[in-house]
Amino acid sequence: xxxxxxxxxxxxxxxxxxxxxxxxxxxxxxxxxxxxxxxxxxxxxxxxxxxxxxxxxxxxxxxxxxxxxxxxxxxxxxxxxxxxxxxxxxxxxxxxxxxxxxxxxxxxxxxxxxxxxxxxxxxxxxxxxxxxxxxxxxxxxxxxxxxxxxxxxxxxxxxxxxxxxxxxxxxxxxxxxxxxxxxxxxxxxxxxxxxxxxxxxxxxxxxxxxxxxxxx
Amino acid sequence: xxxxxxxxxxxxxxxxxxxxxxxxxxxxxxxxxxxxxxxxxxxxxxxxxxxxxxxxxxxxxxxxxxxxxxxxxxxxxxxxxxxxxxxxxxxxxxxxxxxxxxxxxxxxxxxxxxxxxxxxxxxxxxxxxxxxxxxxxxxxxxxxxxxxxxxxxxxxxxxxxxxxxxxxxxxxxxxxxxxxxxxxxxxxxxxxxxxxxxxxxxxxxxxxxxxxxxxxxxxxxxxxxxxxxxxxxxxxxxxxxxxxxxxxxxxxxxxxxxxxxxxxxxxxxxxxxxxxxxxxxxxxxxxxxxxxxxxxxxxxxxxxxxxxxxxxxxxxxxxxxxxxxxxxxxxxxxxxxxxxxxxxxxxxxxxxxxxxxxxxxxxxxxxxxxxxxxxxxxxxxxxxxxxxxxxxxxxxxxxxxxxxxxxxxxxxxxxxxxxxxxxxxxxxxxxxxxxxxxxxxxxxxxxxxxxxxxxxxxxxxxxxxxxxxxxxx
Numbered sequence: 001x002x003x004x005x006x007x008x009x010x011x012x013x014x015x016x017x018x019x020x021x022x023x024x025x026x027x028x029x030x031x032x033x034x035x036x037x038x039x040x041x042x043x044x045x046x047x048x049x050x051x052x053x054x055x056x057x058x059x060x061x062x063x064x065x066x067x068x069x070x071x072x073x074x075x076x077x078x079x080x081x082x083x084x085x086x087x088x089x090x091x092x093x094x095x096x097x098x099x100x101x102x103x104x105x106x107x108x109x110x111x112x113x114x115x116x117x118x119x120x121x122x123x124x125x126x127x128x129x130x131x132x133x134x135x136x137x138x139x140x141x142x143x144x145x146x147x148x149x150x151x152x153x154x155x156x157x158x159x160x161x162x163x164x165x166x167x168x169x170x171x172x173x174x175x176x177x178x179x180x181x182x183x184x185x186x187x188x189x190x191x192x193x194x195x196x197x198x199x200x201x202x203x204x205x206x207x208x209x210x211x212x213x214x215x216x
Numbered sequence: 217x218x219x220x221x222x223x224x225x226x227x228x229x230x231x232x233x234x235x236x237x238x239x240x241x242x243x244x245x246x247x248x249x250x251x252x253x254x255x256x257x258x259x260x261x262x263x264x265x266x267x268x269x270x271x272x273x274x275x276x277x278x279x280x281x282x283x284x285x286x287x288x289x290x291x292x293x294x295x296x297x298x299x300x301x302x303x304x305x306x307x308x309x310x311x312x313x314x315x316x317x318x319x320x321x322x323x324x325x326x327x328x329x330x331x332x333x334x335x336x337x338x339x340x341x342x343x344x345x346x347x348x349x350x351x352x353x354x355x356x357x358x359x360x361x362x363x364x365x366x367x368x369x370x371x372x373x374x375x376x377x378x379x380x381x382x383x384x385x386x387x388x389x390x391x392x393x394x395x396x397x398x399x400x401x402x403x404x405x406x407x408x409x410x411x412x413x414x415x416x417x418x419x420x421x422x423x424x425x426x427x428x429x430x431x432x433x434x435x436x437x438x439x440x441x442x443x444x445x446x447x448x449x450x451x452x453x454x455x456x457x458x459x460x461x462x463x464x465x466x467x468x469x470x471x472x473x474x475x476x477x478x479x480x481x482x483x484x485x486x487x488x489x490x491x492x493x494x495x496x497x498x499x500x501x502x503x504x505x506x507x508x509x510x511x512x513x514x515x516x517x518x519x520x521x522x523x524x525x526x527x528x529x530x531x532x533x534x535x536x537x538x539x540x541x542x543x544x545x546x547x548x549x550x551x552x553x554x555x556x557x558x559x560x561x562x563x564x565x566x567x568x569x570x571x572x573x574x575x576x577x578x579x580x581x582x583x584x585x586x587x588x589x590x591x592x593x594x595x596x597x598x599x600x601x602x603x604x605x606x607x608x609x610x611x612x613x614x615x616x617x618x619x620x621x622x623x624x625x626x627x628x629x630x631x632x633x634x635x636x637x638x639x640x641x642x643x644x645x646x647x648x649x650x651x652x653x654x655x656x657x658x659x660x661x662x663x664x665x666x667x668x669x670x671x672x673x674x675x676x677x678x679x680x681x682x683x684x685x686x687x688x689x
Contacts, residue, residue, distance in 0.1 A: 018505030110508035
């Protein structure tokens, strides 16, 4: 069985050590490199071509978000799990925009890292449950205070289905095959969803899905 | 003098002027006051003196003219009375009026008395020539009286013959004599008049001279005082300018100082925050990972050890949380990690979570390449305004707008809380905001009124950053 090759990027040796320990306990995972800052992470990712990069957001020289952006721009096949202390929407959204597929809080790294690495290596998304909770809390509070209605309720069952599949990283074609629809119909549904939820771009759509607990 | 009393009790503020300087200034002021007083007195004195002298000269001139006229008048009376006497005397002597209308001795005596009284009425004059002439005249009249007394002793028989002789030898020469004296008196009178007029002119000239001197003196004094005043004013102006410059300089220094304070504070916060995050936070994070590892090593049925581990883990997690909160407060890493707008959005949500106020953030064309100073300034500005709104005004909603325009960035924080009077309550927070904004060359405005919410507006110039390509080359 082919092992999943992992690159660890964190500016703290202690953390990297802890992460390496976690990863190497798994028989199907192997750490192929460690990077001390963003620049090193980019150059190592480009030369080592790992399957998954586990990367801290707050790093000197080049932060994790910028590094992720540079990696996914040239190597979209590399999946990135972002490590962060912050469960705030701003971070999650920026991480998603930079192309990261997983978003892991450092608090829960110990319990969730392996799940996250497996999920993103499999082409899926992964978010720490605590992140979903914070996003949802913010969303609910805002709705309550502003008296607005939950835009999710505006979606039809079919649209919700498609929202989930798109948020999980499926292409229009995949969705069309899965649901036995034409690509054109899927596209129409997608643009309707974006309009109803007032979203701009896939990162916001994924964020919305995470918030609603549709994906994790 | 109330002004002086006020001066002498210096105000209680710390701006009490240098006592030595005040004393000198007061002395100089007194000197100027005295000088002005003297000048004024001089001018008034000169004016009064001139008026008095003119009035006096006017009186003298009048006296001279009226004296001349009176003497002339008296002289005419004398001449007329002499003629009358002469006429009567002739008729008395000759007794040639057949009708018996000839004058009597009493008539003659009366006539001569008239002449005497006419002479007597001649105004006294201190001119010696006139007095001599008058004396001579008096003598003539006395002679005539004696002659008349002599005439009265005449025998009626010889009277006619002697009368002719008397007229020819005594009366005619007497009359000529008297008229001659009158003539001389008249001349003397004229001379007196011209003499007095000359004196008058001389006095007038001396008055003119005196006035001229006074005017010159006053002019000189005025020029002197003006020069002193001008010098004093110039000195005051120079001192004022120097003080203003010193004030402006110290204000610039103060601004620089407070700006440096802000910068140093920000730097300190950042380094402490990084220190906390990097050292303490990461160690704790690693500790958590290790605890997790340990948990797998400890057998699941060892309940005591597992409970202990769980407790250790929760303590460590609490420590992580505390450190993170402190580090966030000191220096939000969002500014560095995400940029200004996401950091503001984070802050807005953070406040929304903590308080009852819902904060919205709107941004327009805000560039990612803002200077660190500017980002921190806007971040702290928004933080301060939102914290104020959340903790003091019980606002339900707040809106943050950040819009970048050509050359400047516009920040506006509006809340719908209870508001305040910006003219009265200006806490350290607002001062700090002003300080930060002014340091970057911007302007801060706070509009609020009780019950009307508050709007904090800042307009800060944006210096175009050197483009990355340029900075790398």
